[in-house]
Amino acid sequence: MSKRNLFLLLAMILIFSLILAACQTAPPPDPDTPGDVVAPQEPVVDDDPVDDVVIEPEPETPGARKVATFIWTQEFDNLNPLYTNMWFSSITQQIWNASAWNFDIDNNPNPVLVTEIPSLENGGISEDGRTITITLRDDIVWSDNSPITSADFVFTYEMVTSPSNIVTTSYPYSLIEDISAPDAQTVVTVFEEPFVPWAASLWQFVLPEHVLRPVFDADGSIDTADWNLAPTVSAGPFVFAEWESGSYTRFVRNENFYDEPAKIDEVFFRFVPDDASQVAALRTGDGDLGTFISTADIPTLEAAGVEVFAVVSGYDEGWFLYFGEEAHPALADVRVRQAIALCFDRQSINRDLLLGLTEPAVTFWDNTPYANPNLSAWPYDPAAGMALLDEAGWVDEDGNGIREKDGIELTLIHGTTAREIRQDTQAVAQQNLAECGIRLDTLSYAPDIYFQSYGGGGPLPTGELDIGQFSSTEAFPDPDTSRWLCSEIPSDEYPDGINDQKICDEELDALFRLQSTQIDFEERQQTLWQIGEIMYENVYWLGVWQDLDTWAVSSRLSNVNISGASPFYSIAEWDIIE
Amino acid sequence: MTRYIIRRILQSIPLLFIISLILFLLLNNIGDPLTMMGGRNPTRPDDRARLARQLGLDKPVTTQYLYWLIGNDWTMIDVDGDGIPDIPGERLGVLRGDFGTSIVTRGKPVSEIIWDRIPNTLLLMVPAQIFILLFGVIVGVYSALRQYSWVDNAVTTLSFVGFSMPIFLIALLSIYFFSVLFQRWGLPNLPANGMFDPRVGKTAGQVAKHMILPLFSIAFIDIARYSRYVRSAMLEVMSQDYIRTAKAKGLKRYYIIFIHAMRNALLPIVTLVGLDLPFLLAGAVVTERIFAWPGMGRLFLDHLQRADGPVVMGIVMILAVFVIFSQILTDIAYAALDPRIRY
Numbered sequence: 009m010s011k012r013n014l015f016l017l018l019a020m021i022l023i024f025s026l027i028l029a030a031c032q033t034a035p036p037p038d039p040d041t042p043g044d045v046v047a048p049q050e051p052v053v054d055d056d057p058v059d060d061v062v063i064e065p066e067p068e069t070p071g072a073r074k075v076a077t078f079i080w081t082q083e084f085d086n087l088n089p090l091y092t093n094m095w096f097s098s099i100t101q102q103i104w105n106a107s108a109w110n111f112d113i114d115n116n117p118n119p120v121l122v123t124e125i126p127s128l129e130n131g132g133i134s135e136d137g138r139t140i141t142i143t144l145r146d147d148i149v150w151s152d153n154s155p156i157t158s159a160d161f162v163f164t165y166e167m168v169t170s171p172s173n174i175v176t177t178s179y180p181y182s183l184i185e186d187i188s189a190p191d192a193q194t195v196v197t198v199f200e201e202p203f204v205p206w207a208a209s210l211w212q213f214v215l216p217e218h219v220l221r222p223v224f225d226a227d228g229s230i231d232t233a234d235w236n237l238a239p240t241v242s243a244g245p246f247v248f249a250e251w252e253s254g255s256y257t258r259f260v261r262n263e264n265f266y267d268e269p270a271k272i273d274e275v276f277f278r279f280v281p282d283d284a285s286q287v288a289a290l291r292t293g294d295g296d297l298g299t300f301i302s303t304a305d306i307p308t309l310e311a312a313g314v315e316v317f318a319v320v321s322g323y324d325e326g327w328f329l330y331f332g333e334e335a336h337p338a339l340a341d342v343r344v345r346q347a348i349a350l351c352f353d354r355q356s357i358n359r360d361l362l363l364g365l366t367e368p369a370v371t372f373w374d375n376t377p378y379a380n381p382n383l384s385a386w387p388y389d390p391a392a393g394m395a396l397l398d399e400a401g402w403v404d405e406d407g408n409g410i411r412e413k414d415g416i417e418l419t420l421i422h423g424t425t426a427r428e429i430r431q432d433t434q435a436v437a438q439q440n441l442a443e444c445g446i447r448l449d450t451l452s453y454a455p456d457i458y459f460q461s462y463g464g465g466g467p468l469p470t471g472e473l474d475i476g477q478f479s480s481t482e483a484f485p486d487p488d489t490s491r492w493l494c495s496e497i498p499s500d501e502y503p504d505g506i507n508d509q510k511i512c513d514e515e516l517d518a519l520f521r522l523q524s525t526q527i528d529f530e531e532r533q534q535t536l537w538q539i540g541e542i543m544y545e546n547v548y549w550l551g552v553w554q555d556l557d558t559w560a561v562s563s564r565l566s567n568v569n570i571s572g573a574s575p576f577y578s579i580a581e582w583d584i585i586e
Numbered sequence: 587m588t589r590y591i592i593r594r595i596l597q598s599i600p601l602l603f604i605i606s607l608i609l610f611l612l613l614n615n616i617g618d619p620l621t622m623m624g625g626r627n628p629t630r631p632d633d634r635a636r637l638a639r640q641l642g643l644d645k646p647v648t649t650q651y652l653y654w655l656i657g658n659d660w661t662m663i664d665v666d667g668d669g670i671p672d673i674p675g676e677r678l679g680v681l682r683g684d685f686g687t688s689i690v691t692r693g694k695p696v697s698e699i700i701w702d703r704i705p706n707t708l709l710l711m712v713p714a715q716i717f718i719l720l721f722g723v724i725v726g727v728y729s730a731l732r733q734y735s736w737v738d739n740a741v742t743t744l745s746f747v748g749f750s751m752p753i754f755l756i757a758l759l760s761i762y763f764f765s766v767l768f769q770r771w772g773l774p775n776l777p778a779n780g781m782f783d784p785r786v787g788k789t790a791g792q793v794a795k796h797m798i799l800p801l802f803s804i805a806f807i808d809i810a811r812y813s814r815y816v817r818s819a820m821l822e823v824m825s826q827d828y829i830r831t832a833k834a835k836g837l838k839r840y841y842i843i844f845i846h847a848m849r850n851a852l853l854p855i856v857t858l859v860g861l862d863l864p865f866l867l868a869g870a871v872v873t874e875r876i877f878a879w880p881g882m883g884r885l886f887l888d889h890l891q892r893a894d895g896p897v898v899m900g901i902v903m904i905l906a907v908f909v910i911f912s913q914i915l916t917d918i919a920y921a922a923l924d925p926r927i928r929y
Contacts, residue, residue, distance in 0.1 A: 171665050174693075
């Protein structure tokens with residue numbers, strides 16, 4: 009091969025790459041004026057990408073449209089809520105899709121598609137707590153102007169529970185005994201048993217039957233429906249415009265939105281997986297909003313004029329003590345558990361590592377009405393902790409700095425995920441507990457290994473650890489969880505049980521079962537306060553920090569309100585100040 | 587030559603088979619895609635069981651490999667979990683060009699996912715490779731011809747800086763300097779990440795502007811690497827007898843350098859280029875991640891993190907084919923450049 013041929017080969021590779029680059033889909037034309045009606049966009053997956061043109065002339069007036077750029081560290085896996093539990097995708101639903109209700113800044117339910125939140129008083133919840141009846145507004149429409157009716161809700165239920173759809177979770181729809189739509193505005197859902205956490209998990213999305221029914225009828229499944237990756241018909245203040253894999257997703261204002269139209273023209277999600285790069289983009293103004301900001305980056309961002317919010321978004325981060333057969337014998341003694349609480353300086357972790365954004369968690373449900381207000385965090389009091397250990401018979405007889413009893417050293421194994429703040433916490437706890445004569449060996453895991461069930465060999469449920477540390481959302485903002493039920497203790501016969509701690513306190517078990525049937529808010533609140541007290545006194549779970557999400561918002565964005573359960577509940581009211 | 591190429595291609599078939607088998611077994615042990623599906627919560631047990639059945643992950647690994655290789659359209663599958671096969675499988679298998687569908691995006695064909703990213707990767711990597719070759723050769727040759735001059739010393743120092751810096755550090759430093767600090771100093775700054783500014787649109791100018799920093803980060807280290815190889819090879823060639831003879835015959839300096847010395851000095855570079863060719867498709871994992879460039883490297887990492895076996899296998903197998911292809915290409919280039927080599 010001559011040099012000329014080599015040169016030609018190189019030139020051809022370059023030309024080929026440029027041609028391929030040009031095959032990428034181009035942004036669809038933007039509406040010229042805010043008042044123009046936007047026709048439903050075609051899906052981004054096109055048949056003939058070569059026809060698309062990527063190289064466009066520079067617009068004459070760049071920046072004239074109000075475009076908000078959100079920096080997401082993870083790309084959506086799917087936009088159809090049936091096929092994703094990914095947080096970054098789920099919270100985006102509030103921008104383009106609509107739920108029957110969402111949650112305001114105080115995490116209280118707020119009607120969206122319904123006329124009012126179901127309750128015992130308005131008849132939306134039956135006396136036995138099994139039937140939930142919702143009444144839809146009569147003015148709600150999809151972005152293509154088709155009415156949203158009860159048929160869409162029934163269709164959503166059918167799709168979630170259809171065995172031919174590979175949905176991520178069928179909860180809570182799999183618990184429904186019967187569903188009916190007596191008229192276009194009414195949906196009646198009957199559960200097999202009283203279902204209290206309905207507000208947090210039911211009708212958080214609805215699918216357009218007129219778009220997806222034909223796909224289901226033709227293919228027998230909606231797994232591969234174009235709508236899943238390009239939901240061009242939706243019900244939120246914005247409507248999907250384009251998704252370029254690995255790069256960005258655009259949503260433009262829904263001009264047919266049944267409520268007050270959004271003030272921003274376009275929300276542009278840029279996928280930036282690297283944290284440092286995300287922070288740089290926020291500092292330079294290339295991004296207007298980011299989340300999961302490391303506390304170490306907060307001062308830098310604030311110095312650059314970026315405002316940082318912290319919102320309650322789930323159950324609190326805490327230590328889950330293990331009580332299975334393989335557990336360290338010291339953990340069976342409540343005095344030792346209380347000593348651990350007293351010797352662990354959680355105040356300094358919140359103050360120094362989390363920059364005072366949070367406080368030590370007292371109950372599993374801090375910052376919600378279900379947190380017992382009469383409790384306060386265990387103080388950092390190593391002297392009191394050591395006295396309790398002495399009382400329990402754990403003393404350092406051989407002078408090696410570690411307490412022992414009956415020849416067994418007080419060495420505990422703590423494991424958590426490899427998240428930086430958790431590893432920093434391990435280091436602090438190790439030092440704190442060592443001062444009280446407790447040795448803490450620490451381990452960290454990849455999340456997919458750490459959160460495995462007993463059957464999957466997860467380190468906590470299999471007894472590899474004495475203490476696990478994590479937070480979860482479960483049914484947030486509802487407090488319901490079956491994590492502490494005796495019947496959920498995993499075993500070889502029941503490997504999927506979720507009581508990873510293998511704890512069985514009959515009083516606690518009875519109270520958890522009771523709260524899951526209590527329709528009356530105040531009665532349920534009292535039960536959960538009682539639960540909180542038992543867990544606190546017995547140190548079955550030790551709160552480390554209140555689970556907060558941090559959001560960085562540029563000064564370009566105004567009127568921003570973010571809630572923990574529905575971060576974008578008021579996105580239509582957000583504006584941009586140039 | 588033709589027989590040689592055919593022989594090499596035939597040899598690559600069992601090799602690819604072995605690679606696929608080893609990778610499939612490894613991938614089955616690196617993570618659990620179902621655990622990650624729960625989002626912020628662990629996947630519910632009943633959902634886990636259902637998903638494993640629906641996605642075929644409850645089958646023995648050998649069966650999963652067989653389905654991946656030859657498809658499952660010859661057998662019936664159980665959809666509702668009652669133990670009774672309901673419908674025929676739909677997968678055709680890799681041997682019939684079906685890489686399957688992504689577990690993460692659910693239902694999107696792997697080939698489509700990969701194809702979406704290839705143009706972006708080539709757009710970044712081809713110019714980067716051209717820059718690397720061009721500047722690596724120029725700097726290396728110049729440095730060799732001016733051995734121990736201040737230019738050579740400066741180039742040597744810079745090369746070692748380039749060698750010893752990890753790419754993520756160069757990338758982050760370049761963002762901090764050209765993006766953050768330039769903006770603070772009131773200078774025109776370069777964008778920190780992405781392919782274009784959404785307020786302007788995806789124009790040629792925007793894409794070019796957003797390419798500068800990732801291109802610089804990729805090229806910086808490799809220019810240092812290439813220039814050292816070229817310098818060393820040129821120094822060796824320039825001390826050969828035939829170069830001395832050419833000088834004694836009074837040949838012009840540029841003729842000696844470009845016709846006699848460089849052609850021989852560049853032979854080792856062909857090996858380097860041959861080894862680097864697969865990266866044109868593989869992309870730059872770290873650079874693409876930091877600069878949010880939607881290429882193959884990031885695709886691989888994103889799907890590996892979520893244990894998306896079909897996508898990861900698809901990428902790796904395409905790269906394996908490209909590695910074999912680039913090695914054949916390298917051998918052809920050897921023969922073209924060195925008349926002593928015959929196959």
